[in-house]
Amino acid sequence: MNICLVSDFFYPNHGGVEEHIYNLSQCLLSSGHKVIIITHSYGNRKGIRYMTNGLKVYYLPIKVFYNQCILPTMICNIKILREIFIREQIQIIHGHSAFSVLAHEAMTIGVLMGRRAIFTDHSLFGFADLSAILTNKFLQISLSFCNHFICVSHTGKENTVLRAKMKASKVSVIPNAVNTLQFTPNPISRDKKMITIVIVSRLVYRKGIDLLASIIPYFKNRHYINFIIAGDGPKRELLEEVREKNNMQDRIQMLGALEHSEVRDVLTRGHIFLNTSLTEAFCMTIVEACSVGLHVISTRVGGVPEVLPEYLNVILVQPDIKSLINALEETIDRVERFRAGKSRKDEIICPFKINQIVSELYNWQDVSHRTEKIYRKVLEEPTKNLKEVMLTIVNRSGVYLFLLVVSLCYVIIKFYDWLYPANEIEICRNYNEMKNKNKNNYQRS
Amino acid sequence: MSQPKKPWKKNLYENKEYEDNYTDPSFLKDLRQNYNLERYTYKECLLGVTKVSQEISIVTLFLIVFYHLYQNSVQPQTILFNSFTITGIGYLFYIGTPNLQKAKNVIEDSKTVVTVLLFGFYFSPLLHTLTDSISTDTIFSTTFIILFFYLLMHDYGIDGFLVSKTISLNCGIFSSICLASRLSTPFHAFVLLVVSSEVFVLKPLLFEKMFKPYMLIPIVLITIYYLLSISQLLLIVYLSTLFFINIACPYLFQRLHNHNKLIISGPWDEFVIISSEEDENE
Numbered sequence: 001m002n003i004c005l006v007s008d009f010f011y012p013n014h015g016g017v018e019e020h021i022y023n024l025s026q027c028l029l030s031s032g033h034k035v036i037i038i039t040h041s042y043g044n045r046k047g048i049r050y051m052t053n054g055l056k057v058y059y060l061p062i063k064v065f066y067n068q069c070i071l072p073t074m075i076c077n078i079k080i081l082r083e084i085f086i087r088e089q090i091q092i093i094h095g096h097s098a099f100s101v102l103a104h105e106a107m108t109i110g111v112l113m114g115r116r117a118i119f120t121d122h123s124l125f126g127f128a129d130l131s132a133i134l135t136n137k138f139l140q141i142s143l144s145f146c147n148h149f150i151c152v153s154h155t156g157k158e159n160t161v162l163r164a165k166m167k168a169s170k171v172s173v174i175p176n177a178v179n180t181l182q183f184t185p186n187p188i189s190r191d192k193k194m195i196t197i198v199i200v201s202r203l204v205y206r207k208g209i210d211l212l213a214s215i216i217p218y219f220k221n222r223h224y225i226n227f228i229i230a231g232d233g234p235k236r237e238l239l240e241e242v243r244e245k246n247n248m249q250d251r252i253q254m255l256g257a258l259e260h261s262e263v264r265d266v267l268t269r270g271h272i273f274l275n276t277s278l279t280e281a282f283c284m285t286i287v288e289a290c291s292v293g294l295h296v297i298s299t300r301v302g303g304v305p306e307v308l309p310e311y312l313n314v315i316l317v318q319p320d321i322k323s324l325i326n327a328l329e330e331t332i333d334r335v336e337r338f339r340a341g342k343s344r345k346d347e348i349i350c351p352f353k354i355n356q357i358v359s360e361l362y363n364w365q366d367v368s369h370r371t372e373k374i375y376r377k378v379l380e381e382p383t384k385n386l387k388e389v390m391l392t393i394v395n396r397s398g399v400y401l402f403l404l405v406v407s408l409c410y411v412i413i414k415f416y417d418w419l420y421p422a423n424e425i426e427i428c429r430n431y432n433e434m435k436n437k438n439k440n441n442y443q444r445s
Numbered sequence: 446m447s448q449p450k451k452p453w454k455k456n457l458y459e460n461k462e463y464e465d466n467y468t469d470p471s472f473l474k475d476l477r478q479n480y481n482l483e484r485y486t487y488k489e490c491l492l493g494v495t496k497v498s499q500e501i502s503i504v505t506l507f508l509i510v511f512y513h514l515y516q517n518s519v520q521p522q523t524i525l526f527n528s529f530t531i532t533g534i535g536y537l538f539y540i541g542t543p544n545l546q547k548a549k550n551v552i553e554d555s556k557t558v559v560t561v562l563l564f565g566f567y568f569s570p571l572l573h574t575l576t577d578s579i580s581t582d583t584i585f586s587t588t589f590i591i592l593f594f595y596l597l598m599h600d601y602g603i604d605g606f607l608v609s610k611t612i613s614l615n616c617g618i619f620s621s622i623c624l625a626s627r628l629s630t631p632f633h634a635f636v637l638l639v640v641s642s643e644v645f646v647l648k649p650l651l652f653e654k655m656f657k658p659y660m661l662i663p664i665v666l667i668t669i670y671y672l673l674s675i676s677q678l679l680l681i682v683y684l685s686t687l688f689f690i691n692i693a694c695p696y697l698f699q700r701l702h703n704h705n706k707l708i709i710s711g712p713w714d715e716f717v718i719i720s721s722e723e724d725e726n727e
Contacts, residue, residue: 172465
């Protein structure tokens with residue numbers, strides 16, 4: 001299959017979506033599919049780049065407009081996307097993240113060209129505020145194009161079915177995964193006397209940094225408790241202020257933003273991992289922390305309760321200060337009991353065992369298999385024609401005005417079909433296929 | 446199938462036997478609709494909107510004052526004297542029962558009044574000619590737009606997206622500066638400025654404290670009386686606006702809110718932090 005993953009968010013950016021796209025594409029490549037990635041340019045990084053295992057990435061020369069996204073124009077990028085789809089003989093367009101404008105545009109254009117579109121959403125939305133109302137309307141329109149929808153958690157599925165009015169049978173749940181080999185435990189690097197609480201998160205309101213800022217002062221007189229905070233963001237100043245006010249400069253380490261490869265070494269230094277998110281679709285960091293063998297304390301929000309079983313040293317509590325402090329106290333007790341050699345038998349699980357279990361629950365091979373299954377199913381469906389798409393848009397969102405936009409896109413595509421006929425566009429060679437063939441030949445001989 | 450399936454669970458690691466797009470009967474069981482929705486009666490809406498109607502009437506009264514100054518049909522001294530009297534009475538209501546602390550405030554306040562009046566008086570020739578070169582039509586249409594914004598952004602006591610005390614106050618003062626240039630003498634301009642600062646600055650302070658819905662009735666009656674002497678058409682426009690704002694809108698709002706509003710909430714909603722001070726001080 002020829003698959004195109006599209007998102008505004010990709011390397012050199014860091015985050016859950018970027019990780020997901022990269023790992024998924026690597027797994028798909030290794031099972032012999034052709035995979036390309038389309039994103040917008042990042043500074044000097046534009047044009048075509050090849051990444052590990054010949055993963056071809058198009059950094060389209062489009063300017064960023066707001067929050068790492070391009071300006072939504074619907075029509076301006078038709079030419080370049082159409083040519084890429086034809087050159088690369090793309091069958092499936094797989095967009096990622098509801099915030100990504102590029103993904104929506106590529107899916108629209110792809111479907112109007114007779115390709116299939118799949119969409120993965122990584123976040124949850126409310127229904128109350130103005131921005132949510134607008135995004136949901138936009139999502140209803142955009143998802144009228146797509147053949148299948150993937151969510152990262154069951155809560156995400158409920159959310160999507162409600163806000164985009166998708167049929168529940170068209171929505172699959174495929175979780176994120178974690179490269180557990182990259183997140184192996186290393187109990188030696190833990191401090192022997194102190195207890196270290198690690199926080200790895202972007203420092204923004206949604207991640208509950210305000211909660212964290214009111215928890216930290218509670219521990220100011222307990223000198224054997226340290227904090228390590230990795231991540232950056234607008235709430236960093238708040239944490240620094242709290243640190244200053246409570247004279248905890250020597251006990252709270254603020255590391256700033258980390259490379260994904262450095263996260264493991266920070267996690268291994270801690271005993272307890274604390275996640276204070278206020279909303280979360282999947283929460284990869286708690287899985288990472290768990291696979292490093294830390295005690296995980298997290299707020300019970302969104303899809304978090306679905307992610308990890310409690311027997312892996314995971315405690316979930318309500319997102320308020322009191323419950324979080326209680327959970328921390330309990331866990332600190334456990335760590336101390338363990339040090340004194342007084343822990344109960346069922347309390348101890350070897351961190352390496354935990355790593356093993358997590359790798360069985362979440363691995364990218366599994367994710368890619370399940371995604372492939374959806375690709376195959378979607379390819380069996382008939383292509384959507386313009387009328388169908390328009391009817392779905394009207395039924396779901398009721399925005400008649402958007403039909404004009406869709407028809408304009410369609411007319412422009414038809415115009416390009418006439419101006420630059422598809423048979424005049426050079427077809428790209430598939431090196432991955434050739435490599436696989438050579439490998440097979442080599443193995444045969 | 447020989448072996449019965451394990452029951453489906455809402456987690457991401459135990460449902461290997463189920464298809465990825467399997468939808469369990471328990472789907473959306475955490476969904477809650479119209480949880481904690483406040484419902485209003487028509488009377489509540491009606492009384493709430495009187496604040497808006499009152500503000501519209503006050504702006505109309507301000508424009509009536511301008512009209513009379515513009516037509517030279519009333520002496521500016523009369524208006525100045527009357528406005529001082531009304532302000533004085535309003536101030537007495539504002540301070541309420543007298544005590545020592547308040548007496549101190551009175552001295553402070555009178556200092557402010559004297560400063561503002563002096564500066565206003567000496568700068569009024571300047572303000573009077575500030576927008577002199579702009580055509581009258583432009584001035585009037587700008588005033589209309591700017592006063593519309595004043596009404597739109599005025600703080601009616603509800604926190605909202607558009608509410609901004611600063612912008613609405615600035616709109617009011619700006620409109621009076623626009624209009625001042627159309628008057629015949631700097632003294633006229635000064636009087637208009639005094640009236641505008643009473644209407645846009647002092648009146649909200651007073652009404653924030655003591656506005657009651659029934660106070661709308663005398664205000665509307667006064668407005669009707671003065672409008673009638675200017676033009677019947679304006680009176681009809683004024684009354685129909687008031688009818689729409691105060692009778693029709695609450696009705697529509699109340700109907701839509703109580704019957705058509707749907708709030709959906711569930712586990713995907715962002716939690717709101719409830720901060721407790723005692724936790725922080727521990």
